[in-house]
Amino acid sequence: MGHGTTQQHDVIIIGGGGAGLRAAIAIAQENPSFSVACVSKVYPMRSHTVTAEGGAAASIKPNDSLEDHIYDTISGADWLADQDAVEYFVNEAPAEMIQLEHWGCPWSREPDGSVAVRPFGGMKIERTWFAADKTGFHMLHSLFQTTLKYGNIVRYDEHFATKLLLDDNGNCRGCAAIELRTGSTRAILGKSVIICTGGAGKAFPFTTNGSIKTGDGMAMAYRAGVALKDMEFIQYHPTGLPGTGILITEASRGEGGILVNKDGHRFLQDYDLGEALDVSDPRHPQKRAMELGPRDKLSQCFIKERDAGRTIETKDGHVMHLDLRHLGEAKIDKKIPFVRELARNYAGIDPVHQPIPVRPVVHYVMGGIDTDTDAATNIPGLYAAGECACVSINGANRLGSNSLTELLVFGAQAGRHAARFAMDHPDYDVSALEAQAADEGARVRRTYFDASRKGERIVTLRTELHDAMEDGAGIYRDADSLQAACATVTDLRERYRNVTLDDHTNSFNTELTAALELGSLLEVAEAMANSGLKRTESRGSHQRTDHPERNDDDFLAHSMAFRQEGGAPPRIDYKPVTITKWPPGARTYGAGSGLKKPAGETT
Amino acid sequence: MPAQDTMTLEIFRYHPETDSEPRFQSFEVPYNEDWVVLDAMNWIKDHVDGSLTHRWSCRMGVCGSCGMMVNGEPKLTCAAFLKDYYPFSIKVEPLVNFAVERDLVVSLDGFMEKLQAVKPYIVRDDVNDTSGGEYMQTPAQLAQYKQYSMCINCMLCYAACPVAGHEDEFLGPAALALGHRYNKDSRDQGQSERLDVMLMGEAIWGCTFVGECTEVCPKHVDPAGAIQQAKAGAAQEYFKRFVAPKGAGA
Numbered sequence: 001m002g003h004g005t006t007q008q009h010d011v012i013i014i015g016g017g018g019a020g021l022r023a024a025i026a027i028a029q030e031n032p033s034f035s036v037a038c039v040s041k042v043y044p045m046r047s048h049t050v051t052a053e054g055g056a057a058a059s060i061k062p063n064d065s066l067e068d069h070i071y072d073t074i075s076g077a078d079w080l081a082d083q084d085a086v087e088y089f090v091n092e093a094p095a096e097m098i099q100l101e102h103w104g105c106p107w108s109r110e111p112d113g114s115v116a117v118r119p120f121g122g123m124k125i126e127r128t129w130f131a132a133d134k135t136g137f138h139m140l141h142s143l144f145q146t147t148l149k150y151g152n153i154v155r156y157d158e159h160f161a162t163k164l165l166l167d168d169n170g171n172c173r174g175c176a177a178i179e180l181r182t183g184s185t186r187a188i189l190g191k192s193v194i195i196c197t198g199g200a201g202k203a204f205p206f207t208t209n210g211s212i213k214t215g216d217g218m219a220m221a222y223r224a225g226v227a228l229k230d231m232e233f234i235q236y237h238p239t240g241l242p243g244t245g246i247l248i249t250e251a252s253r254g255e256g257g258i259l260v261n262k263d264g265h266r267f268l269q270d271y272d273l274g275e276a277l278d279v280s281d282p283r284h285p286q287k288r289a290m291e292l293g294p295r296d297k298l299s300q301c302f303i304k305e306r307d308a309g310r311t312i313e314t315k316d317g318h319v320m321h322l323d324l325r326h327l328g329e330a331k332i333d334k335k336i337p338f339v340r341e342l343a344r345n346y347a348g349i350d351p352v353h354q355p356i357p358v359r360p361v362v363h364y365v366m367g368g369i370d371t372d373t374d375a376a377t378n379i380p381g382l383y384a385a386g387e388c389a390c391v392s393i394n395g396a397n398r399l400g401s402n403s404l405t406e407l408l409v410f411g412a413q414a415g416r417h418a419a420r421f422a423m424d425h426p427d428y429d430v431s432a433l434e435a436q437a438a439d440e441g442a443r444v445r446r447t448y449f450d451a452s453r454k455g456e457r458i459v460t461l462r463t464e465l466h467d468a469m470e471d472g473a474g475i476y477r478d479a480d481s482l483q484a485a486c487a488t489v490t491d492l493r494e495r496y497r498n499v500t501l502d503d504h505t506n507s508f509n510t511e512l513t514a515a516l517e518l519g520s521l522l523e524v525a526e527a528m529a530n531s532g533l534k535r536t537e538s539r540g541s542h543q544r545t546d547h548p549e550r551n552d553d554d555f556l557a558h559s560m561a562f563r564q565e566g567g568a569p570p571r572i573d574y575k576p577v578t579i580t581k582w583p584p585g586a587r588t589y590g591a592g593s594g595l596k597k598p599a600g601e602t603t
Numbered sequence: 604m605p606a607q608d609t610m611t612l613e614i615f616r617y618h619p620e621t622d623s624e625p626r627f628q629s630f631e632v633p634y635n636e637d638w639v640v641l642d643a644m645n646w647i648k649d650h651v652d653g654s655l656t657h658r659w660s661c662r663m664g665v666c667g668s669c670g671m672m673v674n675g676e677p678k679l680t681c682a683a684f685l686k687d688y689y690p691f692s693i694k695v696e697p698l699v700n701f702a703v704e705r706d707l708v709v710s711l712d713g714f715m716e717k718l719q720a721v722k723p724y725i726v727r728d729d730v731n732d733t734s735g736g737e738y739m740q741t742p743a744q745l746a747q748y749k750q751y752s753m754c755i756n757c758m759l760c761y762a763a764c765p766v767a768g769h770e771d772e773f774l775g776p777a778a779l780a781l782g783h784r785y786n787k788d789s790r791d792q793g794q795s796e797r798l799d800v801m802l803m804g805e806a807i808w809g810c811t812f813v814g815e816c817t818e819v820c821p822k823h824v825d826p827a828g829a830i831q832q833a834k835a836g837a838a839q840e841y842f843k844r845f846v847a848p849k850g851a852g853a
Contacts, residue, residue, distance in 0.1 A: 048660070211661075
């Protein structure tokens with residue numbers, strides 16, 4: 001693992017998923033003289049955006065309105081979203097989605113050729129654009145292929161960034177990254193930096209997330225002094241396949257699928273989520289009700305139903321049934337063919353003839369790197385977008401189909417603002433940054449390639465982390481469970497200092513990257529558990545059995561976890577939520593829900 | 604209790620720093636009927652030999668990372684179930700027709716260049732102007748190219764192709780199918796630019812229509828069909844340019 005060559009560009013993007021690629025195009029297009037580096041630990045088309053299935057929200061149809069999208073998002077977030085950010089997001093969404101359409105995304109269409117939309121959970125009006133049920137796949141490949149048009153986007157595929165590099169003035173000027181092919185650490189320098197590295201679902205054992213979702217960017221920013229915001233808010237998607245955690249998209253319910261318990265009963269009607277209309281009723285599926293309730297509530301209902309003994313026991317734990325049979329083969333094959341493929345391959349079930357066993361599964365981290373509506377962090381020149389960031393439009397519970405749109409809106413926004421910063425702050429000292437990168441390469445080598453170490457294997461520590469997070473910071477938590485998770489994670493961080501690898505070689509050392517990823521997860525998990533412990537209320541996805549009510553007096557605020565040196569747990573501060581026009585209200589689903597209008601509005 | 608059932612994986616190993624040539628190594632793994640070959644590889648890496656090197660991410664057949672030769676056939680290892688091989692041993696090798704970086708990891712450099720060469724993006728002047736709303740595209744127009752857009756770049760088709768391994772000029776099944784995907788997209792106006800690339804040397808003409816690419820595609824893309832259609836289009840264009848050179852874009 002030698003000292004790699006230094007590379008210089010104008011803007012450095014870490015992460016090549018949807019947000020990173022959208023940022024790269026924004027910069028390349030608007031600043032043709034700029035050189036943009038896209039640094040990814042995989043090839044961009046492998047990024048986890050690829051697995052998103054159901055769709056991306058933007059209000060364009062005559063029966064919809066921007067105000068409805070805003071209200072659905074804010075109420076879905078249990079009022080923890082910043083309303084200025086939500087307004088910006090919703091207003092920008094249609095143009096961003098049309099832009100992606102122009103770049104070739106194969107959106108499903110109406111007979112007249114316009115883009116088709118479908119309903120998703122927590123929406124008053126259907127507004128989810130979709131490409132059958134491989135929306136994320138098509139969005140990612142459309143973006144990636146479009147980047148190939150721009151000669152000024154330079155890719156660093158399979159480069160694992162380990163550290164942000166800051167100049168003497170505290171401006172972020174690039175990263176140190178391990179080139180996997182050679183194992184050398186190189187300085188990749190620029191005038192500004194954008195982190196787009198995705199979420200951290202791999203802190204949990206049972207997740208829809210791919211192996212690469214390890215919170216590396218969150219941890220890098222956290223180590224550099226940026227707060228991780230609202231990390232206690234972890235989204236469980238209600239419908240994952242037992243055993244593997246493979247996602248069965250919410251679109252299956254948007255198209256009319258129903259959830260039943262072991263008695264075949266649509267149990268959601270017993271939890272204030274509305275009336276169970278017959279599947280043949282033309283009003284089914286009813287929006288903002290029943291199976292189209294929000295993800296947090298549906299996942300919580302499953303746990304209550306399980307505790308009441310009404311779920312189905314399998315070798316992979318308790319499940320409910322997602323029944324699509326009434327949709328018929330033709331509709332399933334046209335609208336949700338991937339659901340059928342996944343259920344057949346991984347559950348041995350053909351949903352045309354049998355209900356699919358499903359259970360809640362960790363899906364998305366609402367929290368992340370603290371950013372403002374410019375996608376800027378508190379470190380000058382450092383920006384973040386996508387799941388790794390928390391701007392926050394998702395608050396305490398993200399609405400399905402807002403995250404894909406968020407990649408576009410805030411990816412582009414981060415690109416524009418990072419480019420502007422680069423133009424305004426062009427000068428930095430290369431040699432000082434090179435020295436930092438060289439030190440970082442030496443640190444990695446010294447830490448992980450020490451042949452005298454007799455510590456534990458990666459899998460031992462990772463398994464204990466998984467157990468601690470599932471037991472302590474799952475769908476329902478309390479002070480005791482969170483305290484235990486905090487203590488375990490702190491202990492694991494200490495033991496991690498002595499983690500021992502089999503492989504001390506340079507070329508394509510994926511045991512080294514797995515160790516670095518575990519390091520990221522431990523930092524991020526510590527922020528999750530500690531933020532959860534301090535928030536003594538229940539809101540959205542954060543349900544405290546010892547504090548079951550929402551408490552706006554004390555907690556209408558974002559938690560801000562600041563990393564402490566010396567292995568101490570993070571300091572948790574609070575920052576007020578930005579409320580513009582939508583004062584906190586009761587969060588209701590079912591009949592008549594979603595009709596609440598902002599104060600002073602009459603339409 | 605009976606001893607736990609096991610299976611044997613024979614895995615190709617090659618480390619550029621220490622091996623002058625590849626070797627095979629046997630590993631015994633627990634047999635679990637829900638496991639795919641990738642799960643067994645990850646179990647080995649976690650518990651037995653951390654130096655085993657392979658790519659993977661989504662474990663649901665859509666990221667395209669984990670293609671390998673399984674008993675001589677190109678497969679996504681996240682979709683190759685142990686139970687389909689039980690109780691016999693399974694031989695795992697890197698995808699053929701690619702240079703090996705280490706163990707099961709192959710170089711994608713050549714493919715990335717070929718993909719870029721076919722201009723896999725919408726070409727038209729107003730592509731960045733969103734003021735007029737979406738381009739209209741009927742479901743029938745979408746159906747013209749949709750299946751070719753399903754390629755996950757997993758490289759199984761290159762491993763199956765009898766030409767891709769020895770004809771460097773040949774763009775290969777996935778890149779040609781993706782070029783064809785944009786040619787068939789009603790929103791695109793770049794067909795002529797793409798044909799400039801496809802008409803060169805063996806870029807498309809190398810294909811011998813064996814059809815193995817279509818056979819192995821895990822996403823049911825039909826690259827062989829795409830190449831056949833593209834060849835017909837390219838032949839027409841070739842003729843047009845030959846008889847009317849002033850229309851040539853090259």
